[in-house]
Amino acid sequence: MKIKNKSFKDKSKKWLKRHVDDEFVQKSISDNYRSRAAYKLIEIIDKYKILDEAKNVIDLGSAPGSWCQVLKNRGKGLNSIIAIDILEMSEIKGITFYQTDFLSLEFEKISNIIGKFDLVLSDISPNLSGNKVSDFLLSRDLVENALSYSLQNLNADGHFIAKYFRSGDISDILTICKRNFYKVTSFKPKSSRKNSSEMYLVCLRKK
Numbered sequence: 001m002k003i004k005n006k007s008f009k010d011k012s013k014k015w016l017k018r019h020v021d022d023e024f025v026q027k028s029i030s031d032n033y034r035s036r037a038a039y040k041l042i043e044i045i046d047k048y049k050i051l052d053e054a055k056n057v058i059d060l061g062s063a064p065g066s067w068c069q070v071l072k073n074r075g076k077g078l079n080s081i082i083a084i085d086i087l088e089m090s091e092i093k094g095i096t097f098y099q100t101d102f103l104s105l106e107f108e109k110i111s112n113i114i115g116k117f118d119l120v121l122s123d124i125s126p127n128l129s130g131n132k133v134s135d136f137l138l139s140r141d142l143v144e145n146a147l148s149y150s151l152q153n154l155n156a157d158g159h160f161i162a163k164y165f166r167s168g169d170i171s172d173i174l175t176i177c178k179r180n181f182y183k184v185t186s187f188k189p190k191s192s193r194k195n196s197s198e199m200y201l202v203c204l205r206k207k
């Protein structure tokens with residue numbers, strides 16, 4: 001396809017240069033991770049020790065699979081790792097992957113058979129349109145749903161981690177988290193791009 005629009009061309013050139021120069025992109029290539037997102041989870045694990053007691057983990061929004069790779073590398077005590085994404089994800093040995101929409105009836109049926117977890121991770125991100133308001137609302141809806149899933153499917157003392165965007169108000173979500181977990185905080189990993197409003201909600205030890 002011929003790209004006629006010059007500003008679009010310039011933008012994609014800039015994006016490509018930033019991507020290639022990015023230290024975490026380079027590191028992910030040498031460490032064999034499928035994406036630079038791996039380092040966000042590594043930072044969260046190191047800071048909050050979320051894998052120490054975990055046996056069963058679910059990774060919501062798992063494709064292309066770098067969080068699953070980290071779980072395999074770092075979660076030596078894990079019995080099961082389940083991964084969910086709307087998109088395809090190429091196989092990772094030891095990971096049970098379901099290609100389905102987390103908000104679908106199909107997932108509701110799957111969730112009846114996959115049991116409970118000690119750790120729910122959500123790196124789910126909607127298809128970003130660039131419109132801050134609608135992107136925030138879409139992502140907020142996903143966080144709310146992931147939280148509600150956690151409250152129903154986390155074992156006592158289990159942890160919930162979810163990506164959100166700080167471009168809007170999530171104080172009502174935080175209130176629910178504080179009511180249901182012993183410790184609730186927000187975290188911006190160093191590997192998360194500075195110009196992105198992405199943050200991680202860290203909810204430790206479900207009551």
Ligand SMILES: C[S@@+](CC[C@H](N)C(=O)[O-])C[C@H]1O[C@@H](n2cnc3c(N)ncnc32)[C@H](O)[C@@H]1O
Pocket residue numbers: 034035037038060061062063064065066067068084085086087100101102103123124125126127
């Ligand atoms: C930032 S990526 C996740 C990256 C992943 N943590 C990794 O390390 O490879 C966000 C993912 O969320 C998925 N996603 C978005 N909406 C979803 C939904 N409703 N159900 C399942 N997955 C969804 C996207 O398809 C995308 O693969």
